[in-house]
Amino acid sequence: MTVRDIVLLGSTGSIGTQAIDIVRRNPDRFRVVGIGAGGGQVELLAGQALELGVEVVGVARASTAQDLQLAFYAEAARRGYAKGGFRIPKILAGPQAMTELAEWPCDVVLNGVVGSLGLAPTLAALASGRTLALANKESLVAGGPLVRAATQRPGQIVPVDSEHSALAQCLRSGAASEVRRLILTASGGAFRGRRREELAAVTVEEALKHPTWDMGPVVTINSATMVNKALEVIEAHELYGVPYDRIEVMVHPQSVIHSLVEFVDGSTMAQCSPPDMRLPIALALGWPDRVPGAASPVDWTLAHNWELRPLDNEAFPAVELAKRAGEAGRCRPAIFNAANEECVAAFTAGRLPFLGIVETVERVLAEAPDYDEPGTVEEVLTAETWARERARELVAAPEGAR
Structure with a gap:
């Protein structure tokens, strides 16, 4: 079996660290040749680089390059390397570091960068012909038209999100x-x-108590508003080309059925597994082959009671709002996402009520300029900047004026 060379973007985050765990357990299948991160955890980044023996390391914050070099020496001393007994990888630093890493010679680029900063590396990986294991939502939500134009072949993008990975697996059936x-x-x-x-009166503390997943505050609040699922609907449309009116959301509290595909003959295929991101990460790295033992299976010696029920669109209107934004195109999905990030920040700071998050996003979308379909990253960023500024203005306005 040929060993695949991997570049990990966002290696110190949740996706990146779990990907490294998969590589550790499968050295006959994967080799990491490059890693990159924002630069907030240089000690961890240096440790990862020395353990994996990578060729190149990138930090998005240029000011941390020297800190990273010092961290290499400290980590090498901790591991007992003799002076000169280890090789420091090439260091890339600055806003273009992740994009340069995405172009590094390899088989697969895993993009686990958070936010719109992940769009440029996505485009670079695709243009370079790499297989892209994609965990960066904003690439498809904000830059869907750009990503479609940059994709060179079917299957070049393999989703890492559990829901979209599930769809990819089910879609093999027809x-x-x-x-x-x-x-x-x-x-x-x-x-x-x-x-x-x-x-109407729920608190930030209540919104942060997710019943299943341990996630960061923004993603957890997005889950509470259903914005997270709204963004995933846009992603599913961009990945698989299925019209928005044929993409549905069902509430499934047990988080074992990760998504389903209904076929024209009445068959429905579902992908089921205990909630563990190592499974979709491993599948994305090894696609189309599965990695044995990536995660634990469902225990079929036990009884199971799995619930599925329709989403209440009146209580949680974000999904329908995202569908309308996606159908409108012309940077509306990017505006939806950027405005939501500002509103979530305002909610966590106590400046906006919970229901005001999606209500304000809807208002921003209604007032959006008549942008063209984006042709460059700069055009996407321009629309996002407008959305953030307008969302902040609406949040700051007296309550009756919102």
Whole structure:
């Protein structure tokens, strides 16, 4: 079996560290040749680089390059290397570091960068002909048209999100012309089952209590508003070309059925596994082959009771709003995402009520300039900047004026 060379972007984050765990356990299948991160954890980054023996390391924050070099020496001393007994990899530093890494010679680029900073590396990896294991939502949400234009071959993008990985697996069961609907599942977040009137006074602390997943604050609040699932609907459309009116969301509290595909003959295929991101990460690195033992399977010696119910679009209107934004195109998905990030920050700071998050995003979308379909990263960033500024203005306005 040929060993695949991997570049990991966002190696110190959750996706990156789990990917490294998979590589550790499968040295006959994967070799990491480059890693990159923002620069906030240089000690961890240096440790990863020395353990993996990478050729190149990137930090997005140029000011941390010297700190990273010092961290290499400290980590080498901790590991007992003699002076000169180890090789320092090439260091890339600055805003273009992740993009340069995405162009580094390799078989697969795993993009686990957070935020719109992940779009340029995505485009660079695709233009370089690499297989892209994609965990960066913003690449498809904000830059969908750019990503479509840069993709050189079918299957060049392999999704890492559990829902989209599940769809990719289910779609193996039939031709594209045989697909009737995609069904994304959602845990329901902290407030599943609540009616809209019960959400008016919820607190930040309540919104951060996710019943299933341990995630960062922004993603956890996005789960509570269902914005996270709304963004995944846009991603599913961009990945698989299925119209928005044929993409549904079902609430599934157990988080074992990760998504489903309904075919024209009435068959529905589901991908099921205990919630563990190592499975979709391993599949993306090894695609189309599976990696044995990537994660634990469902225990079929036990009884299971898995619930699926329709999403309450009145209480959680974000999904329908995202569909309208996606259908409108012309940077509306990028505006949706950027405005939401500003509103989540305002909610966590106590400047916006919970229901005001999606309400403000809807207002920003309604006021958006008539942008063209984006042709460059700069055009996407321009729309995002406008959305952030307008969202901040609306949040700062008196409550009756929002």
